[in-house]
Amino acid sequence: MRNVLITGATGFLGGAALSYILKEKSECQLLLLTRGESTKHAVMRVNENLRKFQLAETLINRISSDNILLGDLTAPDFFLEDCRLNAITDVINCAHITSSGNNPFIWTGYVEGMLRFVDRMSQAPSLRHFLHIESAGLGVSASECGLDNKPGFSNYENVIAQCSWANSLIEQRIIECYPELPLMRIVPSTGIEQTELGNSICRHLNLP
Template sequence: MKTLLLTGATGFLGGAALEKLLKDNQGVNYLILVRAENVQQGLNRIRANMEKFNINKTTLDKLTPENILLGDLSEPTHFLSDTRINTVTHVVNCAAVASFGNNPLIWKVNVEGTLAFAQRMAQVKGLKRFLHVGTAMSCAPEPGSLVAESAEFEETAEHLVEYTRSKSTIEQLMRQSCPQLPLVIARPSIVVGHTRLGCQPSSSIFWVFSMALMLRKFMCSLQDNIDVIPVDYCADALVMLLNCETLDNDVYHISAGEESSVSFADIDRAIAAALEKPPVGDHYAQVSYEALLQMRRQLKDIFGPCNERLMLKAMRLYGSFAMLNVRFSNEKILKLGMPKPPRFTDYIACCVQSTRGLSIPQQMVVDFK
């Protein structure tokens, strides 16, 4: 039987991965890293997150206090001495500070804590796989490109946010300092929503599209493409990578790829259809950030009560990503037998429905924690 150490299970992607594992009823002995004051509180945090995925009580009851490993990647020494770690056969490391803000914990958790964790797991004799979740954006892609799956990084690459820099750095450090670690890296592209639940588990990033269409202007063109996948597809791919006995590669994109990426015009039409309104279409204008900056006094009229400074920061950051117009090759995961990903527009109506009544400022909190 596998003994799986899962991190990040109180988050969006880690929660979706645990949902997949629990619903598949796989023969797994779980050890779940949770930040909490005591074991019961940790278990309650896991259960609360799983409820966002509509998991029934019977399935949730499979998790008990014995499955909880109390700890925090910002202070890894507190849990790395737990003797249960020596029995672990598989790791799925979803934990990270995924904020696009200037959270001081980004480097401490994503690089320093994760490296200490990887070094400890490299000492576990029975470990068969250490599946680390990175991000496709960690390579700082060239605008307009179809990005290949490669372990190579440009050392001089300029990152738009500290988060992607941290994810690039930790990949390189794990390879350098833990050559014996059975490391496989999964790099999801932009994870938005859930095919059945929409934004119920998390509104992360979906609000950006709604914000741009409410403004009727943004930094990207409607003809630009974006590589978006739902969280449940990403979780399915992670479980496949976890369970494959042998893998030919150690880096896999989990992405929409060239075929399933969508244009912003496609997104405009799909959101409009879900709202039963006409698309923005010809009323949309591609503008510079400076033009958005000049709208500062209008933001509260458009979005309601909001932090204008944070709204403008979000526009600058996400506008810069949107302008990249990149797609990420997904050939390797498809060759393993993973089905083609759904297009964002296939399930966007679920995202619209699940965010009705929520303002843009309310939705964006999760990305600037």
């Protein structure tokens, strides 16, 4: 049995991966790192996103509170001790920062939180793959990131520059600090269709 942890399941990348797995890979056990006021609220957020992918309600209803790892990468202490992480075989890391304004400490917190998450998953005894999906500029609008019309971010290009900086720093630190991590990386093409993206992710992980 493959136990798959997906971050960013309420966004385009994570939603595409999750919807494809629900349709095509029914034998996978799923755990979704998701923000929310409660697990019930987190399920609602995931389900709302899945409907954007025109997924059948019978498949959407497979997501329950049992599939939720409630937490936020900018505050990892809340979820890193969850014992379910020990059983994870595959990580699909689709998370990207969703707010910033002109506060650089939010970006720093995101990078540090992500690295602590990587450190925790590197200790999971069953981990086979850690798939990091580059998200900068793909399916993410400035308004969706919460960065439009805010001081210090005058246009969409600045948003992408910040996303790229964070991703590059994370990848560099992972390679330097965790050389034994079974890391893989996907940089999806702009305009890639959700089914093609989901299929590509599952191919990389060799999910049954």
